Amino acid sequence: MERAGPSTSRRWFLKGAALAAVPYALLPDARAGAQDQAVDYPGAEWQQASRSNYTASDRPASYPLDCVIIHVTQETYAKTLAIFQNPEKKVTAHYLVRSADGHVAQCVREADIAWHAGDWDYNTRSIGIEHEGWVDRPAYFTDALYEQSAKLTAAICTKYGIPKDRDHIIGHYEVPGTDHTDPGRHWDWRRYMKLVAVG
């Protein structure tokens, strides 16, 4: 299913303007070509999710964005990408951060509504960030994962005017009515929020 025309046109226009301001040589792997033009966060790798696994939208025009939701995958990085690309799974997040090196993949455009919170209202209001790992295996929460994720969250908050505090940067477990526990008790919120504050 294609996105509505007007929003697509506007996004392409904005992306073009943004790219024009950046010296070509500084772009991450410019040779990778057209796919990289889709990312909202510079440096992210575009890994398109199945269009069956999110709702096309035109945020923040359609829904104001007021929170970032932090998840842990309970799967490997590769398997999580495969799940997002499987139209049967009905789940996605906007971003996925890899444990070993903090590499960021973008799977759903920020304008679109990813299905990660298990709650429609929270899905419409949020950007979802998945982190490779397991809630009971803290070794997956590496320095690189914290640092790169915090930079991503800081950039999202700045872009949409979302306060960089724990009322607006929440864990999946804080979504009302959820039975999910992620990111779990080993996630170092104090450390994470300090990193977000310095961007």
Ligand SMILES: [Zn+2]
């Ligand atoms: Zn979650």
